[in-house]
Amino acid sequence: AQSVTQLDSHVSVSEGTPVLLRCNYSSSYSPSLFWYVQHPNKGLQLLLKYTSAATLVKGINGFEAEFKKSETSFHLTKPSAHMSDAAEYFCVVSGAAGLIFGTGTRLQVFP
C-alpha cells in the first residue's frame, strides 16, 4: 500500500532564509511523487513532480525536491523564502486509484 507522511504540520521561517518541508513515503512499487501548494482561498497548484527520471526535481518559484529511495524521502527545499511562499504544501504519492495526499504543512514566512 502507498502512504505519505509529512513530518511537520507547521514550519516558520524568516524571509530570505532556507525552507525545508519534510516528506516520507511508503510504496510497494516505484512511485510518482508530487508537491502541491495551496494559497489561501485558492485551488491546489502543482509545484513539481517526480516520475523516476532525475532524482533532483526542479519546480516552479525556485522550489526543488530530491527523491531519496534509501531514505524513502522526498523533501521540498528552497534556498531563500519569500513572503509570497506562505501557503499550505502537500506531499503526494501515486496510488493504485489516484493520488494519496499527506496531511499538509503550513509554511509561515516572517519579514
Place this chain on the structure above:
Amino acid sequence: DVKVTQSSRYLVKRTGEKVFLECVQDMDHENMFWYRQDPGLGLRLIYFSYDVKMKEKGDIPEGYSVSREKKERFSLILESASTNQTSMYLCASSVLAGGPPLSTDTQYFGPGTRLTVL
C-alpha cells in the same frame, strides 16, 4: 491554461437537504475527481471518473454519489446532507496517462467549494 471551475465558492445548506456540487473542466480531460479537504487530514478522495458515465469509489464514498453525463462535467451529490459533511470540496481533472491508471498524472484543481451544513 487548464481551467477547472466549481459552481459555488461558498454554500450553506440544512441537514437533510439534497446538495449538488458542480465541476466543469475545459481541457477535454478524461479523468475527474472529487475530494474533501479537512484540517489535519489532507485531501481524501470521494469518487473519481475515468470516462463519461463511469465512476469509481474513492476512500470515503459513504453519503455521496456522483454523476458524469458529459465529459467536461462531474457532479457530486449529497443525497441527505449531514453536519459531518461540512467541509471544503475540491474537484480535479487529469489527462489519461499510461501505467497504473490515473496515478502518475498531474491533476488540475478547481478553487474549491466550502460547504457548511447546519
